[in-house]
C-alpha cells in the first residue's frame with residue numbers, strides 16, 4: 311500500500327456564505343459541485359496548496375483559517391480529501407479553470423446543489439457554523 315495522496319478543498323467564506331464550484335472534468339464528475347481545490351504538489355503544505363489552487367482555479371487570494379475535522383477518501387482511496395475553511399482576502403472568484411459555475415450559498419441553501427459525496431460532511435460542518443438568516 312502506498313500512502314493516499316492528499317487533496318485539499320477550500321470552504322471559502324465571505325459575508326456568511328459558502329462558495330460552491332461546479333466541475334467540468336473529468337466527465338464522470340462534470341456537473342457535480344465541490345469545495346474548490348486540488349492535489350498537493352511535492353513539498354507543499356495543505357494550506358499552501360489551497361492558496362495556490364484557488365489562485366489558479368478562481369483568481370482569488372484566500373487565507374486558510376482552520377481544518378475541518380476528518381478526512382474523506384476519493385477515487386477509491388488513492389486520494390484523501392482534507393478541507394480547510396478560508397477567508398476571501400481579495401478578488402472575486404471566477405471559473406477560470408476546471409469549473410463552469412460558482413455559487414455563494416447561505417446556510418439554508420447548502421443542500422441546493424449536487425455535491426460530490428466526499429465533500430458533503432465538510433459542507434455540513436461548515437454550514438452549521440454559518441450564521442442563518
Ligand code: 9L3
Pocket residue numbers: 317318319320339344345346347348349384385389391426428429
Ligand atoms: N475532489 C473532491 N472534492 C474536492 C476536490 C478539490 C477534489 N473538494 C476529487 C476530485 C478528483 C480528485 O479529488 O477526483 C482530484 O481533484 P482535482 O485535482 O481534479 O481538483
Ligand code: MG
Pocket residue numbers: 346347348349363367408
Ligand atoms: Mg481542482
